[in-house]
Amino acid sequence: MFDVEKIRDDFPILKTNLIYLDSAATSQKPVQVIDAVDEFYKKHNSNVARGLYKLAEEATLQYEEVREKTRNFINANDTKEIIFTKNTTEGANVIMRGWGEKFLNKGDKIVTTILEHHSNFVPWQQLAKRVGAKFEVIDIDDTGLLDETDLEKKIRGAKFVAVSAASNVLGTLPNIQKICKLSHENGAICAVDGAQYTPSMKMNVKKLDCDFLSFSGHKMLAPFGAGVLYGKQELLEGMDPLLYGSEMIRSVSIEKSEWAELPYKFEAGTPTVDAIVGFGAAIDYLNKIGLEKIRTHEESLIAYMLKRFQEIKGLKIIGPRDVKKRGSLVAFTLEGVHPHDISAMLAEDNICIRSGHHCAMPLHTRLGIPASTRASIYLYNKKEEIDQLVESLQRVKQIFG
Ligand SMILES: Cc1ncc(COP(=O)(O)O)c(C=O)c1O
Incomplete structure (x- = not known):
């Protein structure tokens, strides 16, 4: 069984109220x-x-x-x-x-x-x-x-x-x-x-x-x-x-x-x-946990994120919609809000998320956007954190109209 709470117990940094959604930049480290x-x-x-x-x-x-x-x-x-x-x-x-x-x-x-x-x-x-x-x-x-x-x-x-x-x-x-x-x-x-x-x-x-x-x-x-x-x-x-x-x-x-x-x-x-x-x-x-179980957990969280993102007006998901064709992250743009403003506002809610060109400038040029915002997950993330992300994004949307 994949017990996310048990896994989270191994990560000292997650014992605070941090919502870490930037594992694509670097992962957190377990006590082991x-x-x-x-x-x-x-x-x-x-x-x-x-x-x-x-x-x-x-x-x-x-x-x-x-x-x-x-x-x-x-x-x-x-x-x-x-x-x-x-x-x-x-x-x-x-x-x-x-x-x-x-x-x-x-x-x-x-x-x-x-x-x-x-x-x-x-x-x-x-x-x-x-x-x-x-x-x-x-x-x-x-x-x-x-x-x-x-x-x-x-x-x-x-x-x-x-x-x-x-x-x-x-x-x-x-x-x-x-x-x-x-x-x-x-x-x-x-x-x-x-x-x-x-x-x-x-x-x-x-x-x-x-x-x-x-x-x-x-x-x-x-x-x-x-x-x-x-x-x-x-x-x-x-x-x-x-x-x-x-x-x-x-x-x-x-x-x-x-x-x-x-x-x-x-x-x-x-x-x-x-x-x-x-x-x-x-x-x-x-x-010990098994990569297959980790991947299954991530797929279900990414599927959930893709679904919940559709509730946010003006949010455009970039990349494949099929969860089997994508890894552990979702990049997006939010109409009328600069990606840097999104991550700065989410930081106020203790949500760590990355905005910018993510060291992929040719790709952003190809997509016709200067920057994007990216939420990335790993084995220690849970559904409730995605709910909080969505709630904070709704707040950003309200503030920026
Ligand atoms: C796809 C990909 N390749 C290469 C790198 C570079 O990794 P590092 O900075 O550890 O060399 C990254 C880092 O984010 C990456 O996402």
Whole structure:
């Protein structure tokens, strides 16, 4: 059984009268994660992969255990394919510099979509500029889904395709399995941005057959600073690292340096060990509840939100209406009210909600709006909070006429 009140008990920050509807920006953290970090510092604090004393071995063991948990969480073949980064953005940059700049050439085609967060847009746009490649962007249809005809047309002849598994504005869930397949049929590499997907939907990289997957721990209960880049081993082997120095080295002489084996080749400098330990606790927490149950809970809340939003005059929902085709958020505009005024007024009612372009300026330009307001949920949200959101939005509407 999914007991939301029991779950909420695990989140100290929710014991106040806060209504947190901004989990797409970052999730709140359960006490199990906070305690894991606390315990690490109290009992095991040491740098990893360096010292030979007991404490250092414990810290290294804990760090590597999380790598195995992560491998299992996304069903990768080997822990060599799991690179710890700070966040999704860093993962995209590792791909851009390490694979893109090495293997793409002038005239090649790079494809992404208009749905993307800047983190899955700007690296590819810049990559195209650096190597002289063409940069093409798949459009959406009127419902906010990717335009299938445009998708097939643009992927034809592409060398690299980047797509997010869940949009952070429209919520859209593109058919990433199909996109990976189509990319491969065209000889392209397919990189998936899982930032909004992995927190509550099962990511199976083997089944999906994506070449890269990047995601952020902080959006799925973990501390800031724990991110993951998955890459197929043969691709990672051939890539150059983004960062150089420290433990990513096998040997160094005045003439040359050689890199450590995977995944260490990509982990230069002291990693965010505390955050990774917390990330391990976050994976345990999610596994214990079960992603399927979390997703079912979210679907019912999103369906409820979509229904209740229809009661608000002048509120326009952006993105797909079918709850099966969207993730854990709903973005909207309210006629006659600037999105920033909405979130400022909701803040007076202790409702945390985000307004702006959500790091997706090309998408907002495409939609013909400068900004939108976004309510995003996670496993700890409940129906009553949506009722309060609707009540506050009605108040905003009354005040602004
Ligand atoms: C779809 C998507 N991709 C990438 C990112 C960037 O994540 P991070 O800031 O953790 O690198 C976000 C953040 O909101 C996102 O929603």
